[in-house]
Amino acid sequence: MARRRANGEGTITRRKDGRYQAAAYVYRPDGTRTRKFVYGKTRAEVAGKLTEIQEKTRQGIPAATSSMAFEDYLAYWLTTVAAGRLKPSTFTSYEVMARLYITPALGRKKLNRLSPADIRGFLTAFKDGCLCCLRGLDAARPREKRRCCAAGRCCRRSPSARTVQYAHAVMRAALQHAVREELIGRNVARLVETPAVAREEVKPLDRTEARILLKTARSHRLHALWLLLVSTGLRRGEVLALTWGDIDLDKRQLRVRRNLQRIRKDLVFGTPKTAR
Known part of the structure; x- marks a missing residue:
């Protein structure tokens, strides 16, 4: 029995x-x-x-429920899921995006009441607004402005298309986990078209410009840094994380094994962006 x-x-x-x-x-x-x-x-x-x-x-860790406020679910997802899966720099950017922009606009909505129209409306308002007005703005009062804007000191700086796309990506990732936990039946953020990002072609230094840069920097204490950046194409964080153990002068080889990033006020070592 x-x-x-x-x-x-x-x-x-x-x-x-x-x-x-x-x-x-x-x-x-x-x-x-x-x-x-x-x-x-x-x-x-x-x-x-x-x-x-x-x-x-x-362990005292809260569990998510379908009727919880979206801001509570975002906090739960960031703390219990994203923190253990994302790199520190990525996690910090997700947390800032959620705290400054997504939560003030959509935080009071119930998780199971979020609709594609809510997501689309937020992205449209976010794209067309200015950053200082959007930060901390309550979606229930969309025309309310912060004091800096009312006093005529508005920055008038709109989010870039990539920033709007990033906000969409954060919501899409959070809601996809809610689907996996069977809290909601569908990911409404995935039903909304991702904002397009116009790719700007990078114009690298030509041979003459590179030579002028290195000649000008020859007497600078960071000349070796500029030389590495120009000759290898490494990312800034990858170069700054190099140690003598990464360099074999006899074989004339250099290995990239980590990078260095500033997370808020701290310098943090992490893994390279890609395996190659």
Whole structure:
């Protein structure tokens, strides 16, 4: 005879459609508790999902629910998912984008009430607005301006097309995880067309310009840095992270094994952008 699950261990039942469902009490981001359901094709699959959410509850980590505010879900996703998967620089840029622009505009919407029209409207307003007006602006009062703008000191600097595309990418990634956790049935951000980005052709220094640069910098203490940048095409962070252990003077070889980036006020070593 199967052992009955004790109080607090959660329940697993089979639905009429043949799938299994499990339920357990979890923490909300505000510290209160609610009952959360997970689903799967087999009992073992559901038991694994149940164990996962219960482990988070034991650690005091809040679990996401479909009816939570989008700002709470973004905070949950950034803390429990993105922080462990993204590079520090990428995570920081995601967090800043969510905190300064996405949350003030869409944060009060319920996760399961977000629509393609909400995403499209935000991207349109974001593209056509100025950065100082958009930062911290409540979407419920779209024509309200910050004091700097009302006083005539508006920066009038609109987000670039790449920044708008980046905001879309952050929402798309967050909502895709919500789909995987079966909190929502579809990723509404994926239903909205990604803003186009006009690619500007890079014009590198020609041979004469490169020679003038290196000749001018010959007496500078960072001459070796400029020489490396011009002759190898390495990224700035890759050059700044080099140590003597990366250079073999006998074989005339240089290995790129990490990069150096400024994350807020700290200098952080990370892995190169690509394997090559």
